[in-house]
Amino acid sequence: MLKESYHIIGVMSGTSLDGIDLAEINFTKNETWQFQILKATTVHYTEEWLSKLKSLTQKSKKDLQQIDLDYTNYLADVITTFVKKNNIKNIDAVCSHGHTALHQPEQKLTYQIGNLPELAKKINQNVVCDFRVQDVEFGGQGAPLVPIGDELLFSEYDYCINLGGFANVSTKIKNQRIAFDICPVNIVLNKYVQQLGLGFDDKGYLASQGKINQQLLEQLNALNFYKKSYPKSLGLEWVEEQIFPLIDKYDLTIKDILRIMVEHVAQQIAKVISQKVNVSVLLTGGGTYNDFLVERIKALTNNKIVIPSKEIIEFKEALIFGFLGVLKLRDENNCLASVTGANKDHSSGNIFKI
Structure with missing residues (x-):
């Protein structure tokens, strides 16, 4: 029996490098989906992280793997601080986009840092993440997912x-x-x-x-x-x-x-x-x-x-990546072939359980 309501944290970092958007959201399924954003904030990047994220396309694979691990740890700290500061309890999942390091779908390549299994362990929450990779494997652009x-x-x-x-x-x-x-x-x-x-x-x-x-x-x-x-x-x-x-x-x-x-x-x-x-x-x-x-x-x-x-202006993407995670938890399609060019609609993303 599928649940009718979900308590989710949506996490998004976009290419404009404004920072990490976090939103605590309730989703409810009646005849249609309804949502309520309870708390939301943007954590701006430090100068050090801005410098790293701006130069990701120039990094070697080995360097990217280390940055991925470092970014996952950083993201874990940011999410944990958000949860503690707002005293958020009983979370069904943290649904995170990560941050795009490489996106070359024509070469069957897309890589988002911050989506490692360690994230779930460090924040002690179920995590749904890495929404783009499967779509690219299915011949799609891996974007847009919103x-x-x-x-x-x-x-x-x-x-x-x-x-x-x-x-x-x-x-x-x-x-x-x-x-x-x-x-x-x-x-x-x-x-x-x-x-x-x-x-x-x-x-x-x-x-x-x-x-x-x-x-x-x-x-x-x-x-x-x-x-x-x-x-x-x-x-x-x-x-x-x-x-x-x-x-x-x-x-x-x-x-x-x-x-x-x-x-x-x-x-x-x-x-x-x-x-x-x-x-x-x-x-x-x-x-x-x-x-x-x-x-x-x-x-x-x-x-x-x-x-x-x-x-909505500031947190729509964090909201929708939270929603993508809910659909993944329900094993329902969250990626549309008509949008990405993949060979089929599918339920994309990884689920890391604690």
Whole structure:
């Protein structure tokens, strides 16, 4: 007999390196799934960890294995502190994404650090994790994984877009959920604004002061990835090969780079969501705090852009990875072939029991 309610901690670390998102959540299954976020926080990375995580694609396999172990121990400390601080009891499972080190699905490779069995032992909790590997083995992209949550938790919206390190979208076409990465966002914006000693461009103020170099904008928009049909996904490796060298060919101010990237992102998103008219678009992720970016997206589409509550903006991915874990515990599909391109729907992830 399957349970009808689950007490879960969802854990997420994204490519934008904002930090580790943790959310204590209750999930309840009636006719539909309901959720309640009880507590949530973001633990920002130390400078040491930021430096390590930024350079993962350059590491040898041996170095990555050591970093994986170190990160698992670090994650265990972060989760244990969150549990103790909030006096959280009777947890069914901690459901953790880990942090993406390598993502090259075309080479049947995806590697998330922080998903070792030691995590369950150290935090003394059941753990559900490593949600991407099986999908890649089944011929899928291993991403995006959030759309099953959009389907079952946020079905009232026609499009769900997350503005994180990358922008990704999920929607329904011909009664089938599809999803894909649209373009890089904060992974590029934050890199350049950090050269000014800032963590991010607050509200997009600096970008709003920049000028557009039309030639660079056109070159960005002409990148081959944007011509591909879904399913498709992006990783840091692609940005390092395609985006940074292109931008760095030009002698531009940081403000101009930010302005061009905001326009690029807004145009790519508008191109996707303008395929349906007069529909609702849910925007979440750290990029929703970039007022200038949101303003440019609104200016380029006639659809209704919805900005939800702060806890959904910031913790939707932690929420949904918690939900992926619940579905795995129930042995129900949490990975959709229509989204990732795998050869079948499946229940993905590892369960480590204490």
